[in-house]
Amino acid sequence: MGLPWYRVHTVVLNDPGRLLSVHIMHTALVAGWAGSMALYELAVFDPSDPVLDPMWRQGVACFGFGAFHVTGLYGPGIWVSDPYGLTGKVQAVNPAWGVDGFDPFVPGGIASHHIAAAFVVAGTMWYGSATTPIELFGPTRYQWDQGYFQQEIYRRVSAGLAENLSLSEAWSKIPEKLAFYDYIGNNPAKGGLFRAGSMDNGDGIAVGWLGHPVFRDKEE
Structure with missing residues (x-):
């Protein structure tokens, strides 16, 4: 036993x-x-x-x-x-x-x-x-503190850029679950065992990934 x-x-x-x-x-x-x-x-x-x-x-x-x-x-x-x-x-x-x-x-x-x-x-x-x-x-604050998911996202995006994909195309290939795990770890109102705010602050309760960010240079 x-x-x-x-x-x-x-x-x-x-x-x-x-x-x-x-x-x-x-x-x-x-x-x-x-x-x-x-x-x-x-x-x-x-x-x-x-x-x-x-x-x-x-x-x-x-x-x-x-x-x-x-x-x-x-x-x-x-x-x-x-x-x-x-x-x-x-x-x-x-x-x-x-x-x-x-x-x-x-x-x-x-x-x-x-x-x-x-x-x-x-x-x-x-x-x-x-x-x-x-x-x-599930994802823990130890993984977020170590940048566990963020490093994997960076690795995948870098691999996409090395294949001559645009930044948006490289980001679009990131699995939604991976982006969601990284998001709730970097949002102080959502992630970890020691949250700074309640789950319903800001953009509401985190239940899923709403979409990848799109980066554009400011047009003059």
Whole structure:
């Protein structure tokens, strides 16, 4: 049980609200679902009959998911997003059996944890495939402080200009989600955990990107 505990807590350490909410939900799940299912499984438990052995059933399901579905041996794999949360694909993932398997953002840890959990408990069945930080948290002030999205926009625009595109054409190729993430980070009334104003100040609540800027020289 140490692996899922370490993995989940590492993911939510920098988000106090989510850290509190996952513990509240964990308490509800343990007291409600896990508690009632434990009583039911004890009532029907018969180790001599695989059909009536819930631990055996859960172990087989968990092992099958990790060893076949996630690894792509007999299945599609899992969804892995790019670091910016713009694109991604379903791909096979090799199990990570070393120290890197403890990294909550390494997809291989999902495969190895499912396979290992098959011999312990099937609780890791519900990890999901969210191993990309931006999929878990959304854009954070740490990324904005480092100019994470701004640098990627600059790189893409520079690449477009190198291909002899105009500035407007280069900007038009920037994905809307990337521009939106950068916008809410640079607007003090919108971005980050420590906003300077309410979300409905200025141009209203930020829900999407309204369009790329167009730069023109002032006509004399």
